[in-house]
Amino acid sequence: MLRPMTPAPSPPAAPGHPYRTQAVGTVVICVLVGFVLYVMRGRGFWVGMLYAFAIGLPISTSISVLMHLAERLLRRLRPEDSREWIGWGWMLPCVLTGSLIGYSVGLLLGDWLTGQHSQQLWQQPSGAAALTAAFVLMISVLGTLYFFSHFTLQAVRLAQADAQRQAAEARLALLQSQLEPHMLFNTLAHLRVLIKLKPDEAQGMLDRLIDYLRATLQASRAIEHPLADEFERLSDYLALMQLRMGERLRVKLDLPAELAGIAIPPLLLQPLVENAIKHGLEPHVDGGELRVTAARQGGRLTLEVADSGAGLAHATDLPGTGFGLAQVRERLAQRYGDKACFDLRPQPGGGSVASIEIPA
Amino acid sequence: MRTTALIAEDELLLAENLRAELATAWPTLEITAQAGNGTAAVELALQHRPQVCFLDIRMPGMTGLEAAQAISEDWPEDAGALPLFVFVTAYDQYALQAFDAAAADYLLKPVTSERLARSIARIQSRLLQPAAGDATLASLRQLLTQVVAPAPRLRHLQAAVGDAIELVPLDDIIYLEAADKYVRAVTAERDFWVRASLRELLPQLDPERFWQVHRSTVVHIDAVARAQRQDNGTMLLQLRQRPEKLTVSRVHAHRFKAL
Numbered sequence: 001m002l003r004p005m006t007p008a009p010s011p012p013a014a015p016g017h018p019y020r021t022q023a024v025g026t027v028v029i030c031v032l033v034g035f036v037l038y039v040m041r042g043r044g045f046w047v048g049m050l051y052a053f054a055i056g057l058p059i060s061t062s063i064s065v066l067m068h069l070a071e072r073l074l075r076r077l078r079p080e081d082s083r084e085w086i087g088w089g090w091m092l093p094c095v096l097t098g099s100l101i102g103y104s105v106g107l108l109l110g111d112w113l114t115g116q117h118s119q120q121l122w123q124q125p126s127g128a129a130a131l132t133a134a135f136v137l138m139i140s141v142l143g144t145l146y147f148f149s150h151f152t153l154q155a156v157r158l159a160q161a162d163a164q165r166q167a168a169e170a171r172l173a174l175l176q177s178q179l180e181p182h183m184l185f186n187t188l189a190h191l192r193v194l195i196k197l198k199p200d201e202a203q204g205m206l207d208r209l210i211d212y213l214r215a216t217l218q219a220s221r222a223i224e225h226p227l228a229d230e231f232e233r234l235s236d237y238l239a240l241m242q243l244r245m246g247e248r249l250r251v252k253l254d255l256p257a258e259l260a261g262i263a264i265p266p267l268l269l270q271p272l273v274e275n276a277i278k279h280g281l282e283p284h285v286d287g288g289e290l291r292v293t294a295a296r297q298g299g300r301l302t303l304e305v306a307d308s309g310a311g312l313a314h315a316t317d318l319p320g321t322g323f324g325l326a327q328v329r330e331r332l333a334q335r336y337g338d339k340a341c342f343d344l345r346p347q348p349g350g351g352s353v354a355s356i357e358i359p360a
Numbered sequence: 361m362r363t364t365a366l367i368a369e370d371e372l373l374l375a376e377n378l379r380a381e382l383a384t385a386w387p388t389l390e391i392t393a394q395a396g397n398g399t400a401a402v403e404l405a406l407q408h409r410p411q412v413c414f415l416d417i418r419m420p421g422m423t424g425l426e427a428a429q430a431i432s433e434d435w436p437e438d439a440g441a442l443p444l445f446v447f448v449t450a451y452d453q454y455a456l457q458a459f460d461a462a463a464a465d466y467l468l469k470p471v472t473s474e475r476l477a478r479s480i481a482r483i484q485s486r487l488l489q490p491a492a493g494d495a496t497l498a499s500l501r502q503l504l505t506q507v508v509a510p511a512p513r514l515r516h517l518q519a520a521v522g523d524a525i526e527l528v529p530l531d532d533i534i535y536l537e538a539a540d541k542y543v544r545a546v547t548a549e550r551d552f553w554v555r556a557s558l559r560e561l562l563p564q565l566d567p568e569r570f571w572q573v574h575r576s577t578v579v580h581i582d583a584v585a586r587a588q589r590q591d592n593g594t595m596l597l598q599l600r601q602r603p604e605k606l607t608v609s610r611v612h613a614h615r616f617k618a619l
Contacts, residue, residue, distance in 0.1 A: 181451040182450045190373055192470040
C-alpha cells in the first residue's frame, strides 16, 4: 500500500516567443558583419552594409523556419516530450542548411538591389568558396550561440521567479493551516476562564501556547529541525488539546533517544495529528488514544500517527482532510523526491494510521 | 419570570464558565440540563423541554446544528413553542452570516461579558414575542443547507454483500435510512447496507432527485406516490414500489406544500 512519492511536475517555463529579441539581435549582427566587411575590404561601406543585411536577414529567417519545422516534426514524433528546446543534434543541421540557403538567396537579393553580379558559392573557385562558407557558418553559429544562451538565461530566470513564488505560497499555506483558528480560539476561551479560576494553570497553558505559536511561525521559514523538537512541539499542541478534551484524549509519544537528532521538515507531523484528533477522536463521545511513534530500520525512518477512533478507511474523502494530507505529500515530495512514502490506512482494531517513510 | 435553558458543550470548563456567567448576568435563568455531546443534548432537551438551548457547534456525536434539527423534529406537540437556539462556536468561516440571520443568536468563543449581555437582551425580547414555530423551522433549514459543502456526485452506492462489494445504481434506490454507522439503501426488491453516514452521503446526491425528508431519511422523489398531511405538521409518504410509509418531519414538510 505504500506508494512512492513523485514530485509534482513544475510547469515548463514558457517565455513568449522571442521574435523581438531575435529581430534586434539579427540587426546588430548584420551591422557588425557590415563593419567587418568594410574593415577587411576597405571600400564601399554602404554597399557592404547592404549585402550584410541582404544576406543576414534571409539566414536568420531560414534558420528560424527550419528550427520551427524541426520542432513540429519532433512534437509529432515524440508527443510525450515537452521540452522547449530541440537540442543541438537537430539545431546544427538547421544552422548549416539555413545559413547556406540564406546566403544564396541573400546574395541574389543583394545583386538585384545593387545591380552587381556576384558569384554564388558553387561558381567560386573551391578555395574562395570554402573561405566564404566558413565565414558565413562562423557568423551563423556564433549568432545561434548568442541567441541560445540569451533565451536559456531568460528561461532560467523565469523558472527561478516561479520557484520563489511557489515557495512563498507554500509557506503561506503551511502557516494558514497550522494556525487553525478553531483550535486557537477554543484555547483562548479556556485561558480566559482559567486566568480567573486557576492562574497557575493558566500560566502553564499560556507558555505552551507561546511555544506552539513560535514554532508554527518559525516552521514556515526553517527548512528542518531535529525530531526531538518535532515531538516537543507535538507535545505542546497535545497538552493544549488535552486541557480541552480532558480524559477523552489519551496521548502516547514514543521517540527512541538515538533518533532524536534526525532532521525532518518542521511540523511535518502536525497536520496528521490534527487530522487524527479532528476526524478520529473528537467525533467520538468517548474519545480515544493517539500514538505518535518513530522507528528506524535499515536506513529508513518510519513516523506513525495512529488513533483508536472512528476508523475511517476513506478519511481522505472527508471534507477538511484533503488539504492537510495533500500538504504533507507535497512537502515530502519537495524534500525527498520519490524517496519518501506516505500512507493512510484503517487499523484492524478500529481507528486509522498515517505513516511516513523517509530515508535517514 | 422564570426561564429554563440547556447548555451543550463538550469542553467542561467552558460549559461551567458559561453557566457561571449566565448566573451573574441573568439571575432568573435556570439551567435545567447540561450536556457534553450532541446526542445527550437532544435527549436532555426533549426530556427537560427548555426554552433556550445554548449549543456548541463542534461536539462529538452530533454537531450543534444537527442536534437543533433533531430537537425540532422530535419536539412534542404539547410542549409548546420550539426552544430558541443560540449557537456557540470558536470559529466558523462559512456559517457566521447564516447564524446572524437564522438563529436566535450566536456567540463567538471566547465569549466576552458584554457580548453575552447583548445576547441575553436579544433572547429575552424574543421570548416575550414568541415567533411562530414555522419561523424557527425556516431558520434551521437555512442553516442546514448553508453548512453542507458541495461534493462530487455519486453514480452508484457501494454496498457490502458478504465478501463482495455490490454496486447499486442510484436510480434503483427508493430511499436511504440512517442506522447507526451504516446507511440502509432500500430498492424495490431488497435492502443494502452501505458503510457511510447519511451526513457523508447527502452532499454527493443530486438534491433535485434525492430529498431529505427527515434527519435519518432521504427519499428518491420519483419513488413517491403521494404525500399526506398529518395533524402535527408532519407528513406521511406513500411509495410506489414499497408498502411501508415514510415520515416527513416538520423541518422538511415545506417541500411538499407545492405538490
